Structures are given as structure tokens and as C-alpha cells.
Amino acid sequence: MSYGIEIEKKYLVKDDSWRGLAEGILYRQGYLSSGQGPTVRVRLVGEAGYLTIKGRSSDFSSHEFEYEIPPEEANALLETLATSSIIEKFRHKIDYDGFTWEVDEFLGENLGLIMAEIELEAEDQDFPLPAWIGEEVTGDGRYYNASLARNPYTNWSEG
Template sequence: MAKEIERKFLLKGDDWRKLAEGSVYRQGYIPTQGATVRVRIVGNQGYLTIKGPSVKYSRSEFEYPIPIEDAKEMLETLCDRPLIEKIRYKVEWGGLIWEIDEFEGVNKGLILAEVELSDEKQEIELPSWIGEEVSSNPRYYNRNLVKYPFSQW
């Protein structure tokens, strides 16, 4: 079984910006009971992802490439609104890849960094631009940013 182990942080400062270029992401969530079903477009590729419930920093995750036309149709016809729009930057630091999401649209102003780990107890070196950890705060889950956008906090 595929497993995602991830920690999420707010950022402080802009020093990370000089370390990476961003890619535009557009994603939506299909309403379900229990699991999270996400449709995402990155560049010219579509993806369908199914995630189980979170337990601390971990959850089951299954991701599959799908044709871009299918992804576009799913985003337009099956996903809750608003869609998540963001620019994702990838920064290598301390032997790990940090994914920094700068949100657009109704979540503009929110910037989060995530790091995937191989074990929940894995020690990590925090870059100077990392702020408060929000891994356990559901308000920062992308799925919840659809229901309760950052602009409404």
C-alpha cells in the first residue's frame, strides 16, 4: 500500500524564492465520504489521487496519471468550488525536497511548505525560512481550503 508521510509549515521571509522556479497547479476535490479524491493538472498532465484519512502525519495515497482532457472535464463537472489554484516550488534542503505552495484565487496570501518523509519519526533540518508547523491543523489542508478559503479567515 502507498503511504504519504508529510509535515506542513507556514513560511517566514522570502529567502526560499531564489532557490526554485514554480509550476502552476490547478486542482479540485470530488465529494466523497471518508476518502479524499483529488483531480489535478500540472503543466500538460492530469492526475487522479485518492487519499485515506490522516493519522498523525501519515495516510494512504494512490496517484495515477490521467489524460489531460479527462482531468479538465472532471475539474469542470465533478469538483467542488472553488478550485485550488497555486504555484508550487520545489526546494532541495537537508537531503529532502520541500514543496512550497503559493496559493492564488480565494486563497491568495497563503504560502505553505510541505516535506514528505520516509518515517514519522524522521529527524529533519528546518530551513531558516520555515515558520510554525501546521501539520495537525485541518484548516490548512487543501481540501478544507475549498470549503473555508484563506480569504474568509
């Protein structure tokens, strides 16, 4: 189990210069509860299963409780209790100047969306931006995974 406050910022990725910096791992995740109140997520990361409970406390900080569960149970929860679309993505963990960036390349109904996240120790912590980082979307709720499960990227209208 892990518990703590997660402080993260989200950015769009503006080009492909990050490719080749790290291997991707397939993530499959779904939501048992999202929207008002805590979010409950089930996730398969490669062959490992996780159950996560998150509460939102500001634009980029949240309380998070995460528990490892058997992958068979995670898969069963995804297949039977997920309340919206299953998110599938390849996550690439890239070390850059003392920080780890997680670049998510979405598949399926979110194909075409590539985002990068960085976890910080404090909300006002300074950090360097790699050249491939684009627009910050931290405060834009459309880019939260729970929102992408309900309203996939490929459904967004242009403009």
C-alpha cells in the same frame, strides 16, 4: 500509478528568503469527494493530469493512490464535477540538506497563503528546517487543501 503511505508535515513560510531557489509550476486541483471517508482529488500539474484517492490514518500519514489521466479529462472533471472551489497555486520544489521541500504559493481565494511541506520516510524521522520555515500546521485541518477549497484562506477572520 503510484501507491504508498504518504508521511508529510506542513509549515507556514515566514519570509521570502526561499524565493529564487526553484521555479514554480502551476497546479490546479479540485475535489470530487472530501470530508468523511476517502478524499478524491483531480489535479492538473502543468500539462499533466492526475486522479488521487487519499485516506487519512493519522495527523500526518495517509494511504495514497495516484493515477495519471489525460489532461483533457482532468480539466473536464475540474470544470464539471469539483464539489468546491478550484485550488490554484504555484509549487516550488526546493532541495535542502538532502530533503525536498514543496513550497506552495496559493492564488485566487487563497492568495496570501504560502505553505511548505516535506515528505518523510517515517513519522519520527529527523530533518533540518530551512531558515524560512515558520510555524508547524500539520495537525491544523484548516490548512489541508480540501479544507482550503471549502473555506478559502481569504475568508478566514483575523485574530
